[in-house]
Amino acid sequence: MTLKKYAVTFALGSMALLTAGATVSTAQSHVNSPDPLLGAPSVASETSHIGNLTGNAESGKHLYRRFCIGCHGPDGNGQGMNAQWIDPQPRDFTEATFKCRSTPTGTLPTDEDLYNAITRGFVTTNMPSWRPLNPQQRADLVAFVKTWSPRWAKEKPGAVLNIPPETPITIESILHGRELFQKLECWKCHGPEGHADGPSASTLTDSKGVPIKPFNFSTGERFMCGDTNRDLYRIFMTGLDGSPMPSFADVIQPNDGWDLVHFLRTLQVALPNQELTLWQSYKAAHGKDLKPIGPDSAGGAQ
Amino acid sequence: MSTKFCEGANPMNVKWSRWKTILTCAFLALAIVLCDARAASALPTGKVMAIPAFARKYGLPCSACHTAWPELNNFGQVFRDNGYQLMNDRDSPIWQNPSYFPISFRITPAWHRETANNQVFDGATGGNAIGSVTQSGFDLSGMDLWSAGTIYKNISFVLLPSSDPTAVWHFESAFIRFDNLWHSPWLNVKFGRFESDNLISEKRFLFLSNNGGSYQIYHFTPPGDSNNFGYGDNQIGVELAGHSANSYTRYSIAVLSSNEGGVNFTTDVVPGAPPASRSYDVALAFSQAFNAPGPPGESGFGLERVGAFAYIGQRPTAYQTQGGAPLVGIDNKPFYRIGFAGDLSYRNLELLPLFMYGHDNAYLGLVPGLASTQPTLPAGAQAPTFYGGFLEAHYYLNPQNVALARFEQINVGQQAFSNIGNGSNSNGNITAVSFGYRWYPIMFSRGGVALDGEYSRVRTIGEVPLSGDGDGTVANPNNAVWSSSIYFGIDFDF
Numbered sequence: 021m022t023l024k025k026y027a028v029t030f031a032l033g034s035m036a037l038l039t040a041g042a043t044v045s046t047a048q049s050h051v052n053s054p055d056p057l058l059g060a061p062s063v064a065s066e067t068s069h070i071g072n073l074t075g076n077a078e079s080g081k082h083l084y085r086r087f088c089i090g091c092h093g094p095d096g097n098g099q100g101m102n103a104q105w106i107d108p109q110p111r112d113f114t115e116a117t118f119k120c121r122s123t124p125t126g127t128l129p130t131d132e133d134l135y136n137a138i139t140r141g142f143v144t145t146n147m148p149s150w151r152p153l154n155p156q157q158r159a160d161l162v163a164f165v166k167t168w169s170p171r172w173a174k175e176k177p178g179a180v181l182n183i184p185p186e187t188p189i190t191i192e193s194i195l196h197g198r199e200l201f202q203k204l205e206c207w208k209c210h211g212p213e214g215h216a217d218g219p220s221a222s223t224l225t226d227s228k229g230v231p232i233k234p235f236n237f238s239t240g241e242r243f244m245c246g247d248t249n250r251d252l253y254r255i256f257m258t259g260l261d262g263s264p265m266p267s268f269a270d271v272i273q274p275n276d277g278w279d280l281v282h283f284l285r286t287l288q289v290a291l292p293n294q295e296l297t298l299w300q301s302y303k304a305a306h307g308k309d310l311k312p313i314g315p316d317s318a319g320g321a322q
Numbered sequence: 323m324s325t326k327f328c329e330g331a332n333p334m335n336v337k338w339s340r341w342k343t344i345l346t347c348a349f350l351a352l353a354i355v356l357c358d359a360r361a362a363s364a365l366p367t368g369k370v371m372a373i374p375a376f377a378r379k380y381g382l383p384c385s386a387c388h389t390a391w392p393e394l395n396n397f398g399q400v401f402r403d404n405g406y407q408l409m410n411d412r413d414s415p416i417w418q419n420p421s422y423f424p425i426s427f428r429i430t431p432a433w434h435r436e437t438a439n440n441q442v443f444d445g446a447t448g449g450n451a452i453g454s455v456t457q458s459g460f461d462l463s464g465m466d467l468w469s470a471g472t473i474y475k476n477i478s479f480v481l482l483p484s485s486d487p488t489a490v491w492h493f494e495s496a497f498i499r500f501d502n503l504w505h506s507p508w509l510n511v512k513f514g515r516f517e518s519d520n521l522i523s524e525k526r527f528l529f530l531s532n533n534g535g536s537y538q539i540y541h542f543t544p545p546g547d548s549n550n551f552g553y554g555d556n557q558i559g560v561e562l563a564g565h566s567a568n569s570y571t572r573y574s575i576a577v578l579s580s581n582e583g584g585v586n587f588t589t590d591v592v593p594g595a596p597p598a599s600r601s602y603d604v605a606l607a608f609s610q611a612f613n614a615p616g617p618p619g620e621s622g623f624g625l626e627r628v629g630a631f632a633y634i635g636q637r638p639t640a641y642q643t644q645g646g647a648p649l650v651g652i653d654n655k656p657f658y659r660i661g662f663a664g665d666l667s668y669r670n671l672e673l674l675p676l677f678m679y680g681h682d683n684a685y686l687g688l689v690p691g692l693a694s695t696q697p698t699l700p701a702g703a704q705a706p707t708f709y710g711g712f713l714e715a716h717y718y719l720n721p722q723n724v725a726l727a728r729f730e731q732i733n734v735g736q737q738a739f740s741n742i743g744n745g746s747n748s749n750g751n752i753t754a755v756s757f758g759y760r761w762y763p764i765m766f767s768r769g770g771v772a773l774d775g776e777y778s779r780v781r782t783i784g785e786v787p788l789s790g791d792g793d794g795t796v797a798n799p800n801n802a803v804w805s806s807s808i809y810f811g812i813d814f815d816f
Contacts, residue, residue, distance in 0.1 A: 086721045087397070090383035102381035141410060146381050148408035151568050152397040154613040154625060241411055 066172070068131040068162040073155055075131070080164025083157055091146065096168035106146050109230060116169035117227065119260040120245035125267035127178025128171060134162040136246075143242045181257055181269070183250055187278040189294055191302050197283025200276060202313050204268060209234040212313040214287030219315075227262045234265075240290030252281050376401075379418060379471065380408055384765045385721035389672065391762070391770060391815070392526040393716075396611070396625050400569040405478035405501030405510065406471055414475040424471035430463035430774070432811030436532055438792030440803045452797040462487045463530065463811070466494070476501040480516070493585075495556055508564030515558040515583055519574035519607040521629040521663040522674050524554035528716070528726055531809035532789040534756035534778030537712060537730070539678050544706035544734045545750040545785055546742045549637050549657055549686045550582050553678070557583045557605070570611040572629075578603045580636050580654065587650075601654040603635030614667070624667025633659040639685040640696045653696035655683035661711070670718045677711035679735075687738025700739070707735035710752070722765070726758035726776075743784040744799040752788070754780040760813075769816040776809040 068075035084092075091110040093100035098112035111118070120137050121129035138158045141149035150158060166172040187193060201207060209224060211217040214237030226232045235243070245255050257277055259267030272280065285295035303310070376382070384391050387398030394402060407413040415422070435458035445451035464487055470480040478501055484494035497514025517525050522537070529535050540554030559578030565571060580601040581587075587599040609629025616623050635658070638651025661678035684699055687706040710732030717725045732752040743749035756778035764771040780787055784799035791805040 082720075086385040087383070090386070091381055100381075106381050141408075143410045144412075145410070146408075146412065148380070148382070148410060150397070152400040156613070156616075 066163050066167045068135070068159050068166065070132050070135045070155075070159050070162065073159040075156070075159030075161070075163035077160070077163040077167050079157075080160035080162070083153070083161050084164050087150070087153070088161070096165075108145050108226075108232065109228070110147070112228070113165050113168035115227075115262075116171040117262040119262055120255075121178075121258050121261065122180045122254060123178030123258065124181070124269065125259040125261055128175055130177045130180060131159075131162050131166075133177075134165060135159060138162065140246065142244045144244055181254060182274070183253055183257075184274045184278075186249055186281075187275055189282050189298065191298060193279045193282045194286060194295060194299055194302075195283075196276065197279035197281065198313070200272065200280045201283055204271065207313050209264065210237065210287075214238050214284070224264045226264070232263055237284065237287035238289050240288065249278075249281050249285070252284060253277050256280065376406065376424070376471070379422065379424065380412075384770055389716065389718060390528060390721070390724040390760060391765075391772070393523070393528060394526060396569060399572075400565075403510070403563070403565040403569045403572065404507070405476060405499050407476070407478065407501065413472055415472055423469075425467070425469040426815055427465065427467055428813070428815040429465040430530060430811040430813040432461050432463065432530070432774075432809060434458065434461055434531060434807060434809040434811075436789075436791045436805070436807055438787060438803055438805040440797050440801050441792045442795040442797045443793055455792045463813075465489070473498070480514075506564070507567060510563050512561040512563065515556055515585075516561065517556050518553065518576065518605045518633070519561070519563060519572075519631075520554070521607065521609050521627065521631070521665060522676050522714075525556075527714075528724065528760055528774075529728070529756055529758055529776060529778070530774055530811055530813065531756070531758075531776040531778050531807035532791055533754065533780045533787065533805055533807040534728070534758065534776050534809070536788070537676075538752050538754055538780070538788055539676070539710050539712065539730065539732050541788055542680070542708060542710075542732050542752065543682065544687070544708050544737060544742075546738050547682055547687050547706050548639070549682050551603075551633075551635055551637065551657065551659075552582070553633060553659055555583055557603070558585065559602075561605075570627075571609075573608045574606070576605040578605060578635075580638075580651075597638075597641070597648055597651050600650055600652065601636040601638075603633065605631070605633045607631040609663075611665075623669060624672075625665075626667060627665040628662065629664070630662045631660070637686055639688070640693045643694045653685075655685040657682040657686055672716040672718070674714040674716075675711065676713075677709070679707070679709045681705060681707045682738075684738065702740060703738060704736055706738040708750075709733060709735055712754075722762040724760050726756070726760065728754070728756045730754040730756075749784040749799070751783045752780060754778065758809075769814065771815075772813040774809070774811045774813050776807065778809075779804065779806040781805075 066077035068077075089100055090102050091100045091106060092098055092113060093103065093110070096113040098110040100110060103110050116128060118129045118133065118137070120142075121127070121133045123129055123133070135158055138150045138153075138161055141147050150161075153161070208218045208220045209216070211221065211234075216234045216236035218234065221234050224232050224234060235241070243251060243255065245251055245260070255265075257267060257269045257272070259265055259269075268277075282295045285293050286299035288296065376387070387394060387401055389395045401408060435456070437454055437456045439454040440452070441455045442450050442452055443455065465485045467483045467485075468480075469482070470478070472478045478499045480495045480497055480499075482493065482495040483491050485491045493515060495514070495516050497512050497516045499510060499512040501510050503509040503511065517523060524537050524540050527537075537554055541552040543549050543551070557576070557578040558581070559576055561574055561576035563572070563574035565573075579599065580603050581597070581599055587597065607629060608631075609627055611625050611627035614623040614626050634656065636654035636656050638653060639655050640651075640653040641648035642650045642652055657680070659678055659680045661676060663676040664674065666673040666675070682705060684703045684705045685696065687703060688697060688699075710730070712728055712730035714728040715726070719725070730752065731754075732750075734747055734750045737743075737747060737749065756776060758774065758776035758778075760775075761773045762770060763773065780789065781802045781804050782788070783802045784796060785803065786792060786794055786796060787803055787805035789805055789807070791807075792803065796803055
């Protein structure tokens with residue numbers, strides 16, 4: 021190849037490169053701000069504390085950009101580019117409202133709550149488990165998530181719910197839980213058999229006005245905020261902020277909460293469990309004596 | 323005389339050569355400066371998404387699973403190990419819109435320049451000439467038409483028809499995988515044609531040029547060896563694999579046909595190659611990852627993974643024939659490859675070291691024929707061996723920009739015969755270096771684009787380069803063949 025030919029090739033290559041660069045730049049200029057994470061204030065100073073780990077928001081920013089931005093968006097408001105295809109919608113961090121907490125309704129969650137949420141993921145949504153990230157990285161992400169709302173600078177997380185030791189699983193406990201299920205009108209959303217078909221189920225919306233379905237206990241679906249009895253206890257005692265699921269901490273005595281847990285487990289007919297086994301044998305013998313749950317059992321379900 | 327290569331008749335013009343080098347370096351520098359300028363100013367990452375096949379399903383950005391696509395990070399590794407599932411309650415395709423179809427296309431239009439010296443070609447005035455063979459121009463890569471996902475919860479699949487640049491198709495991968503048997507991540511069975519469980523995957527790596535676009539040691543055999551095995555090639559068989567919940571611990575055991583991934587028993591993956599059926603190979607791999615802690619108050623250095631592998635196989639040395647035409651490979655003789663590899667991180671720097679030792683039976687060192695009985699081993703024949711490895715480095719400026727470098731060295735430990743090539747043990751030795759830069763300006767959920775610039779140079783002593791550059795003839799086996807690639811491609815995936 022002569023120098024002339026080579027120079028022509030060089031020129032053509034350079035033109036192609038410039039054209040490609042210009043095209044890309046033009047195509048994206050209307051959607052890109054100079055810094056996609058500019059909306060996150062006080063990144064440098066925010067930290068998180070989970071056990072011995074100290075999360076750093078600056079490190080978390082890079083991780084957020086790599087892993088989270090697609091759904092939660094460059095402004096942290098849950099409006100990432102894929103958000104329009106996702107149901108339920110990604111969390112809006114600017115509101116600092118979180119479903120899975122160990123703190124009272126309306127308060128901020130602890131760092132550990134956020135860490136557990138990132139680690140566990142939400143099995144009924146598109147949010148995966150981020151366990152493949154190492155603990156430090158997850159702690160860094162927690163610190164960065166806290167930069168999206170000024171609430172984190174002004175408020176402290178609520179007091180962690182004190183969960184008493186679990187009471188024995190007995191038929192009396194299950195029956196009492198069944199009474200609470202009737203009395204507290206859980207059935208209005210979750211349905212008498214836990215099929216998510218209560219009379220209010222079709223009317224529910226979240227805090228952004230988006231329709232939302234109550235949890236269907238009968239499908240074998242896992243709980244969003246954890247699988248254990250303690251997790252289930254925590255869910256109805258703290259409520260799921262941002263959803264129609266309220267907190268029952270003010271109306272259920274701590275030990276009575278375990279009775280409700282034991283009854284709710286009997287609704288999970290697709291998941292073999294100790295409570296279900298006990299309940300099924302009781303029902304086989306005393307089923308005729310049980311009043312059905314629902315509007316006709318205003319005087320009590322038992 | 324070949325007009326295509328006519329300038330090679332005067333290859334040693336130092337002045338032209340210097341100008342070419344200067345212009346080439348300017349071109350690459352321009353590419354890198356432009357890429358970097360965009361990275362520094364536009365930062366389109368902020369709004370980007372990716373994984374054409376899976377982003378549509380899960381809505382994750384491609385950077386979630388890839389350090390830089392197609393290379394996987396640990397989250398992507400876990401996703402892959404789980405059978406392309408996030409292990410939430412929406413893995414089954416029943417949750418998808420019926421119009422969703424998990425398919426993506428990948429192809430790379432490119433400009434490249436290839437040079438190999440120490441070549442023989444027709445001289446301008448008759449007779450042979452010796453010099454360099456140089457080609458340059460615009461080109462296409464092959465095309466991948468990749469479909470993968472779940473058929474049902476815990477049943478996943480991959481179907482990857484792949485074409486060469488002239489649109490001749492073959493199945494690069496095609497398998498079904500039964501995941502999490504007995505609810506255990508340690509038991510997964512894959513059945514079909516797939517890449518061996520290589521800790522450093524050649525199918526997912528970031529170099530594309532002729533000389534840099536493969537790990538030389540994954541395809542190396544000592545000169546004169548009839549063994550067609552390539553560690554980087556996809557194989558056909560069944561694999562049992564398992565992993566811990568976060569894939570820090572991984573293992574795999576595969577039983578594979580001894581036909582280099584070919585189908586139809588008597589068809590080798592290389593068209594026209596003799597059949598190699600009637601025996602089986604075994605591939606083993608194990609790796610363990612751990613977190614490297616960083617200084618107090620800082621995030622850790624990253625995830626470090628180390629692993630070991632072994633491949634024990636057989637290849638025929640004779641054939642059942644009919645009328646001289648081969649029917650079935652017989653008289654199989656063994657070979658093995660063993661080694662260790664790593665995927666090490668230090669903040670934004672990733673290092674990929676690999677060492678491999680290869681040993682072939684002495685019969686495999688014979689030049690292959692179509693004999694109906696095993697040939698007699700000539701006096702002086704010995705088992706050919708080799709050893710070597712590479713160190714590859716990736717520096718991630720951010721999820722959209724990565725600088726690449728690799729050094730590779732392969733030495734023949736023992737030739738099959740003392741008179742092969744130039745008669746020395748160094749005959750066939752390879753030294754290779756590659757540099758590159760990839761910029762991912764677009765990583766939307768429906769597609770991605772990467773601009774890829776590379777320079778790679780390979781020195782092969784006394785033998786034709788594995789890249790295939792040149793005219794296939796070594797002029798002087800006592801000298802090395804230097805083969806180089808300059809490459810600029812636009813790698814896109816939809």
